[in-house]
Amino acid sequence: MRMVFRWFGKGNDSVSLQHIKQIPGVEGLVWALHDIPAGEVWPLDRILEVKQQANKYGFQIDVVESVNIHDDIKLGLPSRDQYIENYKKTIQNLSKVGVKVICYNFMPVFDWVRTDLFKPLEDGSTALFYEKAKVVGMDPFELVENNAYNPEFTMPGWEPERLKSLKELFVAYSNVSTESLWDNLQYFLEKIIPVAEMCDVKMAIHPDDPPWEIFGLPRLITSQDNIRRFLKLVDNPYNGVTLCSGSLGANSANDIPAMIREFADRIPFAHIRNVKRFANGDFIETSHRTKDGSVDIYEIVKAYHDCGFTGYARPDHGRHIWDEECRPGYGLYDRALGIMYLWGIWDSLESIYKEKIDIVHSKTR
Ligand code: CS2
Ligand code: MN
Numbered sequence: 001m002r003m004v005f006r007w008f009g010k011g012n013d014s015v016s017l018q019h020i021k022q023i024p025g026v027e028g029l030v031w032a033l034h035d036i037p038a039g040e041v042w043p044l045d046r047i048l049e050v051k052q053q054a055n056k057y058g059f060q061i062d063v064v065e066s067v068n069i070h071d072d073i074k075l076g077l078p079s080r081d082q083y084i085e086n087y088k089k090t091i092q093n094l095s096k097v098g099v100k101v102i103c104y105n106f107m108p109v110f111d112w113v114r115t116d117l118f119k120p121l122e123d124g125s126t127a128l129f130y131e132k133a134k135v136v137g138m139d140p141f142e143l144v145e146n147n148a149y150n151p152e153f154t155m156p157g158w159e160p161e162r163l164k165s166l167k168e169l170f171v172a173y174s175n176v177s178t179e180s181l182w183d184n185l186q187y188f189l190e191k192i193i194p195v196a197e198m199c200d201v202k203m204a205i206h207p208d209d210p211p212w213e214i215f216g217l218p219r220l221i222t223s224q225d226n227i228r229r230f231l232k233l234v235d236n237p238y239n240g241v242t243l244c245s246g247s248l249g250a251n252s253a254n255d256i257p258a259m260i261r262e263f264a265d266r267i268p269f270a271h272i273r274n275v276k277r278f279a280n281g282d283f284i285e286t287s288h289r290t291k292d293g294s295v296d297i298y299e300i301v302k303a304y305h306d307c308g309f310t311g312y313a314r315p316d317h318g319r320h321i322w323d324e325e326c327r328p329g330y331g332l333y334d335r336a337l338g339i340m341y342l343w344g345i346w347d348s349l350e351s352i353y354k355e356k357i358d359i360v361h362s363k364t365r
Contacts, residue, residue, distance in 0.1 A: 001270075001304060001346055002312045003339060004063055006030040006330065010053060014325055015332040017057045023336045025343055028060040030103075030314055032067070039070030039083040042090040044097075051097045063269060063312050064094060065103035065242075066206070069188065074108055075172050076184040084188060088195045095199035101268045101312060102196070103242045105206040106185050108173050108217040109166070110140075112209035112247070117328040118320065119284055125319040128329050130210060130250070132281035140170065140215040170215075178218040182233075185220065189234040197238040202268035204240045205230065209247035210283070211254065222251070224259050231266050244271035246316050249295035250283045256295065257303040264307035271316035272300060272342055285317055285329065288338035301345040305353070315339050 005020050007013055007029045020026055031050055033042050054061045067090055070083040091102065105111060112128075115138075119129030176184070189203075196203050211222035220226055227241055241263060248254040260267065274293030275283045286293040304313070318334025320326065 001309055001342075002027055002062075003343070004028040004030045004312045004314050005335065005339075006065060006314055006316075008032075008034060008327065008330070009050070013330075014327065015330070017053070017059070019332055020059075021057050023339055026059075026339065028062050028312070029054050030063045030065045030312075031061055032064055038068040039072070039086060041086045042067070042093055044093045047093055047097050060098070062098065062100040063103065063314075064099055064101070065269075067091075067094075067102050067104055069104055069106060071108070071169060071172070073188050074106060074181065074184055075176055076180060076187065080184075080187070084191045087188075087192060091192070091195050091199050091201055095201050099201055101202045101204050101240075103204050103206050103269055105208070106181070106188075106221065107208050107219060108176070108181070109169050110214065110217075113214050114328075121284070121286070121319065125321040125334070127285040127319040128317060129284045130282060135214065138215075140166070170217075173217055176218065178220070181218045181220060182229075185230070186233040189239055193234045193236050193239050197236065202238050202240050204242040204267075204269045206242040206271070207244050207247040209244065210250040211248050212251065222248075223254060224262065227259060227263060231263065237266065240266045240268045242269040242271060243267045244273075244316060245295055245297070245300050246271060246273035246275050246285065249275050249293075250277065252277055252294065257299045260300065260303035260309075261307060264304075264309065267309070268311045270304060270309070270311060270313040272297060272313055273316035273318075273338065285319065287319060287334065288315060288341045297341070298345055301342060302349060305346060305349040313342065315342060 003025045005023065005026045007015065007020065009031065012034060033046055036042055051061055067087065073080040073083050094102065113135065114128045115131040115134045116129040118126040120126050192203060205221055207221040208219035213219050221230060231239065243260060245256045248256055274286045274288050274295045274297055276286045277283045277294040288297055290297045315335045315338035317329030318331050318338055320331055321334050324331040324333050
């Protein structure tokens with residue numbers, strides 16, 4: 001498991017590279033050029049700037065999260081072909097600096113959806129919260145205007161240009177069924193994966209968060225069956241998944257360890273975080289510790305370890321703790337605590353495994 005840490009870039013992140021460097025076992029940054037609108041080519045000189053910044057602290061930049069997909073590709077409009085050509089050029093530019101994984105998502109309009117970014121937990125910290133009744137009864141345009149989308153914090157994936165044309169987007173998507181969204185995803189993959197393979201860059205789709213339809217918009221990457229269907233759209237090792245335990249874990253029907261064991265060789269990138277589910281369909285993000293939420297983080301790390309996972313992993317979101325001023329879910333402190341929990345499980349499994357090997361060897365001598 002290669003631990004990496006999401007960083008939103010110089011002047012765009014409250015967390016410094018000096019501080020990330022002091023988290024044990026973090027070898028790389030998960031990064032993106034967040035100011036480049038979806039659909040445009042990422043210029044090599046901008047990419048090299050990030051490489052230079054990261055390398056100054058000894059970090060690799062193997063994982064990009066995300067090169068977002070222009071809505072015309074998701075909508076299947078004729079203009080998608082130009083955006084797909086641009087995407088290919090971005091993959092080629094990223095491969096020139098050694099990028100190995102590109103995370104992306106195929107969610108229409110919104111990225112992750114929450115109704116409260118600062119919901120208090122019992123311990124006095126706050127976390128990202130999803131109140132089902134609020135979303136079911138909500139006009140989506142409220143979501144953008146009131147508490148869940150705070151213009152000061154661009155929520156990851158919520159590119160401003162997507163939200164500027166919200167009404168037009170909803171009208172456009174009203175003509176896109178779930179099946180046609182699958183077709184549009186397959187069209188994109190059939191064009192992109194051969195280029196990704198040539199560039200030795202693994203494409204890793206992020207699941208939908210939460211893993212169910214929102215505001216009547218179709219969502220695809222929501223379950224083990226749908227991930228199996230996704231992987232078959234283009235059955236190629238360069239067509240992979242960012243397996244996010246927090247996103248998929250919001251639905252109690254999703255058995256994350258089982259997904260890891262089934263799809264192990266198609267998971268180049270893991271997001272490992274916990275959520276606490278409530279009977280009424282609400283959920284709140286928690287510390288990474290198994291007992292604080294509804295997702296068995298121990299069994300998830302054990303599944304990765306049993307499968308000999310050599311991919312990249314990050315703690316995804318953290319709570320807001322110790323009054324840290326930071327982007328929702330992306331503070332330093334709780335993500336660092338989460339990393340140490342994940343390392344604690346992983347290292348224990350490593351030593352148990354080593355002991356077993358030593359016993360076997362001593363018996364065969
Ligand atoms: C991320 C997602 O912050 C997060 O939860 O996991 O926003 C993710 O970066 C995108 O959906 C991937 O394109
Ligand atoms: Mn995630």
